[in-house]
Amino acid sequence: MDKKTKDTLLGGxxxxxxxxxxxxxxxxxxxxxxxxNGIGLGLATLFVLLCSNVFISLxxxxxxxxxxxxxxxxxxxxxxxxxQLFVAKFLPDLDKSIGAFIPxxxxxxxxxxRAEAFAAKNNVLLSAIDxxxxxxxFTLALILLGAIRQFLSEVCKLTFFVSSAGGFMIFxxxxxxxxxxxxxxxxxxxSKKVLLDMKAPKAEDVKEAE
Amino acid sequence: xxxxxxxxIKSIAxxxxxxxxxxxxxxxxxxxxxxxxxxxxxxxxxxxxxFATTAPTTTGTDSxxxxxxDYFVMLTDGxxxxxxxxxxxxxxxxxxxxxxxxxxxxxxxxxxVYYIESVSVGYxxxxxxxxxxxxxxxxxxxxxxxxxxxREDFGDRKTQVLNPETxxxxxxxxxxxxxxxxxxxxxxxxxxxxTKKSVAGLNRAVTRAIDTMNKIYTKSDEIKAEINKxxxxxx
Numbered sequence: 001m002d003k004k005t006k007d008t009l010l011g012g013x014x015x016x017x018x019x020x021x022x023x024x025x026x027x028x029x030x031x032x033x034x035x036x037n038g039i040g041l042g043l044a045t046l047f048v049l050l051c052s053n054v055f056i057s058l059x060x061x062x063x064x065x066x067x068x069x070x071x072x073x074x075x076x077x078x079x080x081x082x083x084q085l086f087v088a089k090f091l092p093d094l095d096k097s098i099g100a101f102i103p104x105x106x107x108x109x110x111x112x113x114r115a116e117a118f119a120a121k122n123n124v125l126l127s128a129i130d131x132x133x134x135x136x137x138f139t140l141a142l143i144l145l146g147a148i149r150q151f152l153s154e155v156c157k158l159t160f161f162v163s164s165a166g167g168f169m170i171f172x173x174x175x176x177x178x179x180x181x182x183x184x185x186x187x188x189x190x191s192k193k194v195l196l197d198m199k200a201p202k203a204e205d206v207k208e209a210e
Numbered sequence: 211x212x213x214x215x216x217x218x219i220k221s222i223a224x225x226x227x228x229x230x231x232x233x234x235x236x237x238x239x240x241x242x243x244x245x246x247x248x249x250x251x252x253x254x255x256x257x258x259x260x261f262a263t264t265a266p267t268t269t270g271t272d273s274x275x276x277x278x279x280d281y282f283v284m285l286t287d288g289x290x291x292x293x294x295x296x297x298x299x300x301x302x303x304x305x306x307x308x309x310x311x312x313x314x315x316x317x318x319x320x321x322x323v324y325y326i327e328s329v330s331v332g333y334x335x336x337x338x339x340x341x342x343x344x345x346x347x348x349x350x351x352x353x354x355x356x357x358x359x360x361r362e363d364f365g366d367r368k369t370q371v372l373n374p375e376t377x378x379x380x381x382x383x384x385x386x387x388x389x390x391x392x393x394x395x396x397x398x399x400x401x402x403x404x405t406k407k408s409v410a411g412l413n414r415a416v417t418r419a420i421d422t423m424n425k426i427y428t429k430s431d432e433i434k435a436e437i438n439k440x441x442x443x444x445x
Contacts, residue, residue: 059228067221071228078232085243092252100335100361 008118008129012137017047019141020179027101028142029167032151038146040094041101042139044083048105049114049138051079052132056119057127072115073106080105109167110138145170238377247311247327249284251277256264257325258282258355261342269318273373276318282325283437293432294425301422306331307414309422310338316437324427325355326419332411335361337372339412339421343427350427352388355381355416362408371403371412380412390417 017023024045031037050088055075056063063071084102087095095102105111114134119127148170152161160166247253250361255273262268276282284355290312291297295413301309305331311406313325338359352390360372370376379400384391394409403409426433 028321059224063228064217064221066217069227071225074225074228074232078235081236082239085239085245089243089245106216 005129008126009133011130012133012135012140014182016137016141016178016182017110017113017134018138019175020182021110021113022175023113024138025171027104027108028138029164029171031098031101032142032145032149032167032171033061033162035146035148036094037098038142038144039139040087040091042099042135042142044087044098044102045069045105045108045110045138046132046135048076048079049084049111049135050128051082052076052111052115053119053127053131054124055079057122057124060120064083068116068120069112072112076111076115077106087129110134145174148174211295247284249282249311249313253309253313254282255313256356256358257318257340260340261320261325261354263354265319266325268320269315271318279317281315281317282313283316283440285314285433285437289433289436290426293436294429296425301328301418301425303414303418306336307418309418310425312422313340314433314437317339324350324423324430326422327358328415328422330411330414330418332360332362332408333405334407337362337408337411337415339415339419341416341423343423345427345430348428350423352385352420355384355410362405362411371397371401371405388412388420389445390420 001009001141007127015021018025018028027041027045033040052072052075056072059071080103083105086101087099114130118130122130145167149161149167152166152170158166161170251273254277256270258267258273258276260270264266267273267276269276271281287297291330298312309326311327313327315321315323315325320342322345324345325340326343327338327340329335329338336359336427337357339355339357340354341355344353357372357377362372373381380397383397383400384390392411392413394406394413397409397413398404399426401409
């Protein structure tokens with residue numbers, strides 16, 4: 001696997017759309033009150049991300065730059081409508097719970113952001129991987145926040161954390177912890193690389209010694 | 211042809227093709243994913259419990275029994291057409307104001323009551339209401355009104371008209387004037403509603419149900435005869 005594919009695959013974690021890129025904050029705080037909402041909204045967003053990334057990547061050389069944004073919005077809105085119809089028909093309980101937020105996926109910054117920053121510049125396979133990776137990153141972030149907020153409100157009876165203000169506090173704390181861990185891992189990996197570079201003898205030095 | 215003109219034409223052509231492809235995808239999705247109104251367990255529970263005023267249920271039995279023993283039936287397009295000459299499409303005002311189902315209580319304490327489910331868009335989402343009608347002495351009257359589905363009160367918008375605490379004010383207003391000469395201002399005054407579009411949506415849905423009943427109540431015997439042809443099969 002080449003470096004670009006690997007980076008794209010891990011993009012959902014290393015460049016997590018919620019905790020690192022800070023995109024899609026509105027639905028994250030509004031609908032991460034419990035785990036099931038998080039899974040539902042996360043998977044709906046994943047589907048839209050995957051389909052729109054593939055579609056936009058396929059058409060990246062055809063869509064003129066001047067009309068790329070309206071074209072992206074039309075494509076994204078189509079897949080959001082498909083998800084909306086699916087949830088309304090097969091998952092009525094989920095529809096009641098997060099239904100109002102499904103149409104808002106159209107204006108979720110993650111979708112348009114990935115279309116503009118990635119799918120419009122890369123091939124279909126990489127764009128599909130990016131869609132899945134970012135979608136899973138978003139879903140995991142929603143599940144993590146949902147689990148914490150559900151635990152605090154239902155087990156610890158701290159119902160404040162179901163509110164938007166409580167959600168914002170949890171969001172900030174988890175974001176800080178997440179970035180601390182990611183930075184620590186990156187620093188460790190960087191130190192290891194520097195150390196290895198220092199230890200490895202240079203080719204000219206080896207030749208000279210011979 | 212100038213380069214800028216060429217660019218404009220190309221942009222329009224590409225956007226049109228994308229729009230056409232998207233329309234094709236949505237049409238296909240609509241074929242497989244369109245939500246159809248059916249007389250499922252949840253609907254029977256809704257009809258049996260939401261319309262009860264004095265007893266716990268309208269049929270006098272629990273909702274599971276009401277469902278299993280076909281206390282309610284939903285009129286099919288064919289039955290409606292055979293009995294009254296109308297189809298569901300006849301009761302459609304436009305794509306956002308229509309009758310989605312007509313139910314009939316064929317057994318139980320509420321036998322003979324019609325339940326008309328109609329939909330209208332309020333602030334931005336559809337409001338689905340069911341109005342129950344009793345036919346007596348060749349005329350009909352509204353028995354009750356209940357909201358089946360709505361998404362008008364999410365977020366901070368308080369649409370008092372749809373709140374259970376104030377909804378009965380609206381019901382009594384409609385019952386006092388079944389010709390529906392009720393203005394949005396009357397409803398706002400009676401219920402304390404703050405979102406005019408929700409009020410208008412609800413009112414349109416109820417008016418559609420009453421208009422529908424106005425057209426079919428004289429055909430009640432024919433409708434019963436059509437239902438009897440089923441031989442106990444629920445719709």
